[in-house]
Amino acid sequence: MKAYNDYKNEELREHLLSLLAQYKEYQAKDLQLNMARGKPCVEQLDLSMGMMDVLSSDSDLLCEDGTDCRNYGVLDGIKEAKELMADMMEVNPDNILIYGNSSLNIMYDTISRSVTHGVMGSTPWCKLDCVKFLCPVPGYDRHFAITEYFGIEMIPIPMTECGPDMDMIERMVSEDASIKGIWCVPKYSNPQGYSYSDLTVRRFARLEPAAKDFRIYWDNAYTIHHLYDDDQDHLIEILAECKRAGNPDLVYKFASTSKISFPGSGIAAIATSHNNLEDIRHQLSMQTIGHDKVNQLRHVRYFGDIHGMIEHMRRHADILRPKFELVERILEEELGGLEIGFWTKPRGGYFISFDSLPGCAKAIVARCKKAGVVMTAAGATYPHGIDPLDSNIRIAPSYPPLQDLEIAARLFTLCVKIEAAKSILTQRGEAVPAK
Amino acid sequence: MKAYNDYKNEELREHLLSLLAQYKEYQAKDLQLNMARGKPCVEQLDLSMGMMDVLSSDSDLLCEDGTDCRNYGVLDGIKEAKELMADMMEVNPDNILIYGNSSLNIMYDTISRSVTHGVMGSTPWCKLDCVKFLCPVPGYDRHFAITEYFGIEMIPIPMTECGPDMDMIERMVSEDASIKGIWCVPKYSNPQGYSYSDLTVRRFARLEPAAKDFRIYWDNAYTIHHLYDDDQDHLIEILAECKRAGNPDLVYKFASTSKISFPGSGIAAIATSHNNLEDIRHQLSMQTIGHDKVNQLRHVRYFGDIHGMIEHMRRHADILRPKFELVERILEEELGGLEIGFWTKPRGGYFISFDSLPGCAKAIVARCKKAGVVMTAAGATYPHGIDPLDSNIRIAPSYPPLQDLEIAARLFTLCVKIEAAKSILTQRGEAVPAK
Secondary structure: OOHHHHHOHHHHHHHHHHHHHHHHHHHHHOEEEEEOOOOHHHHHHHHHHHOOOOOOOOOOOOOOOOOOOOOOOOOOHHHHHHHHHHHHHHHHHHEEEEEEOOOHHHHHHHHHHHHOOOOOOOOOHHHOHHHHHHEEEEEOOOHHHHHHHHHOEEEEEEEEEOOOOHHHHHHHHHOOOOEEEEEOOOOOOOOOOOOOHHHHHHHHOOOOOOOOEEEEEEEEEOOOOOOOOOOOOOOHHHHHHHHHOOOOOOEEEEEEEOOOOOOOOOOOOEEEHHHHHHHHHHHHHHHOOOOHHHHHHHHHHHHOOOOHHHHHHHHHHHHHHHHHHHEEEEEEHOOOOOOOOOOOOOOOOOOOEEEEEEHHHHHHHHHHOOOOOOOOOOOOOOOHHOOOOOOEEEEOOOOOOOHHHHHHHHHHHHHHHHHHHHHHHHHOOOOOOOO | OOOHHOOOHHHHHHHHHHHHHHHHHHOOOOOOEOOOOOOOOOHHHHHHHHHHHHOOOOOOOEEEEEEEEEEOOOOOOOOOHHHHHHHHHOOOOEEEEEEEOOOOHHHHHHHHHHHOOOOOOOOHHHOOOOOOEEEEEOHHHEEEEEEEEHHOEEEEEEEEEEEEEEHHHHHHHHOOOEEEEEEEEOOOOOOOOOOOOOHHHHHHHHHOOOOOOOOEEEOOOOOOOEEOOOOOOOOOHHHHHHHHOOOOOOEEEEEEEOOOOOOOOOOEEEEOOOHHHEEEEEEHHOOOOOOOOOHHHHHHHHHOOOOHHHHHHHHHHHHHHHHHHHHHHHHHHHOOOOOOOOEEOOOOOOOOHHHHHHHHHHHHHHHHOOOEEOOOOOOOOOOHOOOOOOOOOEEOOOOOOHHHHHHHHHHHHHHHHHHHHHHHHHHHHOOOOOO
């Protein structure tokens, strides 16, 4: 394929006209497709239906230590659930608190507590004039929404294939005591699917923040969410690494079973140092008598142990892998060599990240929408929804069935081509055909 | 029985010696009993075991509107759960948000949001020098713990059989704009089991608070938790009453199924005006993608409708009633006429409130503990755990089996008698026998 930039003006205009004609055909199809959110598809949900059978009226609902899961109590979560989540999160069960159904909720509550009560005795952030967070970009919109909601200033940090720019991070956190945290999705990152390199994790664990209440918000959402059996990313375990580096309290690690069992009906947990846990537990004892232990027990009885969970994830991968491969194949077929877009090829997680020519992302997403395909809003992967280059688009291939996904992906590439051709012609000062 | 105050000194001392001898016999029994927390007993938990069967791998887990409860989404809660909770809370389903497993958690989050973001656009409480709450006393320790945790000044308001002192409340909230809320358990109150009179509720709905962000925190924890079929308290519905009074935004109402299905694995909800809901929903959309819809569906399928729930509560009452009646009988048998204690006789809820002679409560609870019976800490029913008269003790009869409850209640009355006799002798300037 010839790069769009090598097209002569007239040639590119002709090409654009034919693309627009194709687009009209798509519009006539009345599509209603969605590649916006990282939602598991129905077949994935079906995988966990056995969850509904493991507890019955004949079950005892007792923990190994005799705790009756049906009654009040056990603030931390039941022992066997802590063990299961600990194996999943690669930490000691003693470092875990089990929460309700959502790790996002834990992150929100963690920020909220820091705002009202500080971190391990520090000044509550609401008493400070300025609180800042570092935000590797592109990143997860719901992370940014939380910090924005609390009026926290967000500083974008560029991502690389090895993780965020560590030179910048090291310099900034050591110089500026108003920087209190950094959002990280360290494995199969949202949206790029990058995993932090060993060196990146080691440098994180050795940060020397000016603020004593600085914490790394390590959202390990995709820790066992591989697409391949034989080609998996490996991430150094951050709690242990922080401990080794003499910074045991530096990190909060979050995870949930949302994309393992049922989204919204899973269990979520935080893993962190004993000092941090003591701080959290004090607050948590004000907030609740305890989270849903029956659901914790349900997860333990269903998965048995981490091996059962890993086997289960293999079945998820079998459903997701063809979807990722389909989208990647179409991107390659339609856009390969055109030099109008760049996309990632993750080995796990839920997203493919696409970068269009600068200034085209909003127009591409809008054009997809007008033909009935909903994408994540352009800009969503940046703080305040503002992508300075207007180029990043998050593709979520998990939810649509394969045949829908193929149509959606083809339409997407068509919109990419149209907006690229328009952009190039405009930049050359050439007239652009009307829609 | 003769009142202790009518005993001559020597007679009372003799009596005390015989009480202490009885106490020694109890100590020899090595008891391990608990009347401290309002926990349902095992037989009550058994009532809900059918909850574990209503969903199975053959179930569809779909809402009537087609929503798949297994996937992400539906911030407010599923429609049919809102209807069930609305019937239970006596409000319109449109006025409901379903949360996770704990109404305490909703209350905490409500206060926390007000601290960080204010109420419907008001100044966040963290930016104010002084925030105060009115606290009807005796009251629920976990309410007071939340306000204490957020540094909110607590002003005790005396309770009467008709509810808290409304003259005081009306005056204070109209004069002091730093008063932002009041904790209420309006039906079968914790710990007294009193229900607010019609007049009290009407006066609540017609409060004219100086603070625009003043709200009534209406914790209707025991709304359908009657002990008797034919002798039930009735409470005027506060949302409707506030609306009628032209104060639609004045109240947050909380409830949960914690003592209906399984404590810790139920569903909880807030009911309030559309203006308040809009405020809450904005914050909630930052905090979570949605609460556990599968558990919401489980509750709907199990109870069917409010009638099913009411029938279920009847079965709870059948278990609880004999326990309340036993404790009341023993209190009457052991303490009737002695004029050394006053106790309530609730028609619902989870507690009996006991008032000893002033200055005796801590000593009574400590003495019970030394003989192996754990009571709620004396003072717990007051802000900061300080009962100025040191007389209120909360009795929770629900958890122990009847035969244990009988022993615990007898021991309790013995400790009441011992401490009363000691107190009277001391006040008379008489020597008190060594333990």
